[in-house]
Amino acid sequence: MHKMTFKTPLAIAIATASFGLGSTANANTTLEERFAELEARIAAAEQRAVAAERRADLAEQGHVTTSSAPASSAPSEVVSNAEIEERLARVERQSSGEEGFSFNVYARSGLLLGENRKSIDGGPYITPAGPLGGAVGRLGNEPDTYSEAVLNYRMQFDNGAKARYTTMLAAGTTSSNDWVGDDTNLNVRQVYAEFSDLPSFTGAFENASIWAGKRFDRDNFDIHWLDSDVVFLAGTGGGIYDMQLADNWRSNLSIYGRSFSDYPIINRENPGLDGESDTDNLILTSNNYFGNWQVMVNAMSAADNDERDIGVGQTAADSGWHTMVAYHGDSFFGMGEGNFKAALLHGQGLGAEVKGLGSNGDLTDDAAATRLAVYGTTYVAPQWRVAPSLLAEVSDDRFADGDRYKWATLNLRVANEITQNFEMQYEGSYQYMDLDPNGFSGREAVSGNFGKLTIAPTFKPDVGGFWKRPEIRLFASYTDWDAELNSYTTEDSFGNDGFTGGQWSFGVQSEVWF
Incomplete structure (x- = not known):
């Protein structure tokens, strides 16, 4: 033949x-x-x-x-x-994507310049409320280059079982140079394996998947225009997704560990024996879905974290709890086509960091925080789309007895689709802050407002919807805030020379995801 x-x-x-x-x-x-x-x-x-x-x-x-093969040939394997x-x-x-290698990316990179044609500070967390989670609008307000590369390999076995191995690399810098040297930071943010469609899983576990390693929780969600997760659960551990506990009850269960940085121990009985220690915060999570409703409950424990001295005569919490009730809507608040999400979060002790779960080891035993997050997207006309959002929080006894922090952000992103490849984007962002640290870390009590307006001509391969990328945008932003906010702390940008409010900034940026 x-x-x-x-x-x-x-x-x-x-x-x-x-x-x-x-x-x-x-x-x-x-x-x-x-x-x-x-x-x-x-x-x-x-x-x-x-x-x-x-x-x-x-x-x-x-x-x-x-x-028949030549005598000098090695025996060949029979292919049936x-x-x-x-x-x-x-x-x-492999051709369908069920098996084989895949590559996903998120990246942004741009230049943010002040009126003097020099790079200036920026970012959604630029305000005094930023370290507390108080994000503001990101359009025309990002000075960094940040990228995430996700490498996946999928396997499917003869018995129908599937496996996926994922590695995620991320890097960020605020330098404009092509070679950033010590200014860059490269991290392996995710490394995990996940198994699904296991034939021996039956009953409530028939459609469940299991995982172990270092990862972002699959069901995190965010307000993109503020670059703020509503809830962000991540760390190293393991869990199970999609247990079907009842007809209308799907549940996830996981345990994550997060390492707190080394901290000084103050030995009050024997001052000469002061030292350093560290600990891991363990987060046990139950995430439950009832139709469009989501109910999340978290318990946290960090052994010996109460030995951490956080100043002002306070010691840190070694436990905490957190809960979230969220609704994932499939319309624009019931008024038309689009979508919306709303969430109410509350935490105590280590759970008072209500967004980045378990990430803050400096919270007191009495720390309490409550946050509201709401956003939606819709078209108000054939070529006009809008995305309003609200993020607000109040917290007490966070780092010191008697401290109190209140802030609220209102943001509106608007886009006008002019051609197949060009649209005008606009963003208005407002934040109110009333911050009373009660002496923590030398910070002063302040109250005031922050505002930003941005106009951004934007080019895209194909316009249509807020979630289409890539895009390249030019922008001009005007930013202003109350002078009182400049005295909150010397550790942030506010109040520094040339950064006191009432200023224009300009730039160009690309944003990509696939």
């Missing part, structure tokens, strides 16, 4: 599609429809040609391995029809 000869798959595809098209075209078919049909036929024919060529190669391998079919099935799974 001689080796079969094939033309390239593309040549076969084009030939097949070209001859096949004539049988279906008619006088009522437009040229655009015929081109669309041709493209579809080319794609389908090319897939058939690749599969046929692969089948022929495997079939020939089977023929060669069963025939079943093995050929299994290999072909794997090729098909």
